[in-house]
Amino acid sequence: MSTGGASGRRRGVKPALAALAAAYPDARTALDFSTPWQLLVATVLSAQCTDQRVNIITARLFGECPDAVAMARLSVEDLEARIFDCGLYHAKARHLAATSRTVAARWGAELPAAITREELEALPGVGRKTASVVLANAYGVPALAVDTHVFRVAHRLGWSAAKDANHTADDLCHLIPRRQWAAAHHWLIRHGRKICHARRPACGQCVVARWCPRIGVDEPAAAGGGRRAAGRPRRAAPVPPGVPAG
Numbered sequence: 461m462s463t464g465g466a467s468g469r470r471r472g473v474k475p476a477l478a479a480l481a482a483a484y485p486d487a488r489t490a491l492d493f494s495t496p497w498q499l500l501v502a503t504v505l506s507a508q509c510t511d512q513r514v515n516i517i518t519a520r521l522f523g524e525c526p527d528a529v530a531m532a533r534l535s536v537e538d539l540e541a542r543i544f545d546c547g548l549y550h551a552k553a554r555h556l557a558a559t560s561r562t563v564a565a566r567w568g569a570e571l572p573a574a575i576t577r578e579e580l581e582a583l584p585g586v587g588r589k590t591a592s593v594v595l596a597n598a599y600g601v602p603a604l605a606v607d608t609h610v611f612r613v614a615h616r617l618g619w620s621a622a623k624d625a626n627h628t629a630d631d632l633c634h635l636i637p638r639r640q641w642a643a644a645h646h647w648l649i650r651h652g653r654k655i656c657h658a659r660r661p662a663c664g665q666c667v668v669a670r671w672c673p674r675i676g677v678d679e680p681a682a683a684g685g686g687r688r689a690a691g692r693p694r695r696a697a698p699v700p701p702g703v704p705a706g
């Protein structure tokens with residue numbers, strides 16, 4: 461760990477979070493939804509698909525089947541036909557068919573007014589990231605979801621060296637105050653999409669550059685070489701195994 465362990469990682473986190481909060485004051489989920497069930501569906505669909513594409517798909521899907529009971533009436537093939545323009549749509553249709561039947565049988569049309577992480581993660585196709593997104597954005601329960609953007613920015617900032625999304629989420633939850641978990645998720649996603657790109661991070665425009673041990677390291681030489689130290693090997697942005705796309 462380049463920043464010297466847990467105490468090193470903690471250094472700079474508080475001011476960096478304040479800078480991100482100031483830079484992205486309106487950061488929130490870009491997925492359209494009216495109910496917790498709809499957010500769960502949209503989040504399942506969002507893996508390896510843009511939020512804009514998911515919103516197009518859910519606009520027509522929820523128009524026809526807005527709740528779990530209505531969706532449970534559809535076969536896997538019916539669902540595939542309605543989400544065909546989404547990446548991984550075969551697997552997602554299978555998961556949504558199974559999940560809608562489970563939810564409809566257990567709770568009815570909607571998810572209950574209060575739900576636990578364990579109950580969410582027991583649903584087909586719902587992992588820790590999806591459960592965290594639903595808990596934080598539909599239930600107001602503190603949770604920090606790690607997608608590919610959060611993973612990349614957190615690693616560049618030295619806030620985690622974990623190899624997978626779940627352990628990265630554990631590291632971030634230790635570093636970031638609980639009351640900021642949900643917001644930090646949105647700040648890091650927004651920063652990853654807008655500034656700290658996978659291939660060409662715009663370190664010169666970065667509000668957290670002063671706390672980043674990788675400032676300039678991943679900037680392309682063609683763009684001026686950034687502030688990469690002479691002779692320092694360029695490393696690609698971390699590519700996590702099994703990290704959900706944002």
Ligand code: SF4
Nearest residue numbers: 656661663666669672
């Ligand atoms: S300084 Fe560069 S690498 Fe570090 S967080 Fe900012 S954009 Fe990303």
